[in-house]
Amino acid sequence: GAVVSQHPSWVICKSGTSVKIECRSLDFQATTMFWYRQFPKQSLMLMATSNEGSKATYEQGVEKDKFLINHASLTLSTLTVTSAHPEDSSFYICSARDWLAGGNEQFFGPGTRLTVL
Amino acid sequence: AQRVTQPEKLLSVFKGAPVELKCNYSYSGSPELFWYVQYSRQRLQLLLRHISRESIKGFTADLNKGETSFHLKKPFAQEEDSAMYYCALGNYGGATNKLIFGTGTLLAVQP
Numbered sequence: 001g002a003v004v005s006q007h008p009s010w011v012i013c014k015s016g017t018s019v020k021i022e023c024r025s026l027d028f029q030a031t032t033m034f035w036y037r038q039f040p041k042q043s044l045m046l047m048a049t050s051n052e053g054s055k056a057t058y059e060q061g062v063e064k065d066k067f068l069i070n071h072a073s074l075t076l077s078t079l080t081v082t083s084a085h086p087e088d089s090s091f092y093i094c095s096a097r098d099w100l101a102g103g104n105e106q107f108f109g110p111g112t113r114l115t116v117l
Numbered sequence: 118a119q120r121v122t123q124p125e126k127l128l129s130v131f132k133g134a135p136v137e138l139k140c141n142y143s144y145s146g147s148p149e150l151f152w153y154v155q156y157s158r159q160r161l162q163l164l165l166r167h168i169s170r171e172s173i174k175g176f177t178a179d180l181n182k183g184e185t186s187f188h189l190k191k192p193f194a195q196e197e198d199s200a201m202y203y204c205a206l207g208n209y210g211g212a213t214n215k216l217i218f219g220t221g222t223l224l225a226v227q228p
Contacts, residue, residue, distance in 0.1 A: 104207030
């Protein structure tokens with residue numbers, strides 16, 4: 001089946017530093033990937049849609065200069081949390097659509113736990 | 118506006134009891150509905166989609182366009198069904214791509 005990986009699985013950083021999270025589709029090509037935040041015991045909040053070879057589409061209220069997204073290849077999207085602050089601490093999850101399969105099904109990564117001190 | 122509503126945050130049942138997790142949606146186009154499940158300490162994974170009309174792990178869900186519902190059902194709950202369940206709405210055949218998730222229902226199956 002379609003597998004999505006994320007790296008790192010967890011990261012702790014100091015306030016003011018930047019953190020990069022990678023999302024990879026391992027056995028399929030993904031022209032579209034998605035980045036979500038999940039707060040404890042809450043649902044997923046879509047942050048942005050990452051499009052291969054073009055700019056990401058951000059959801060309302062999400063700062064694009066704060067959360068930089070790069071989708072340079074059909075199997076890799078990165079999310080960089082710039083100048084991280086404690087309020088950015090969260091569980092970040094990516095997902096990907098199988099370009100060849102079509103449809104709206106998304107395959108999810110295991111998530112990255114970010115803790116900003 | 119596109120919206121998915123899961124009215125129950127928590128559903129607690131005993132093993133062997135029937136389960137129904139409610140999901141209602143609001144969408145003007147042709148909806149594509151999914152149920153995703155998240156077991157403890159695991160990633161979100163697809164349980165079933167209305168287009169497939171299949172039964173997975175004993176769960177079924179029927180799209181009712183008249184009631185704009187896509188409730189998830191299982192006749193006899195098992196302890197291993199305990200998990201977080203999310204209903205999600207997509208745009209079938211459209212270019213929007215993104216899924217809209219409900220707030221989720223935690224299913225707790227007691228022994």
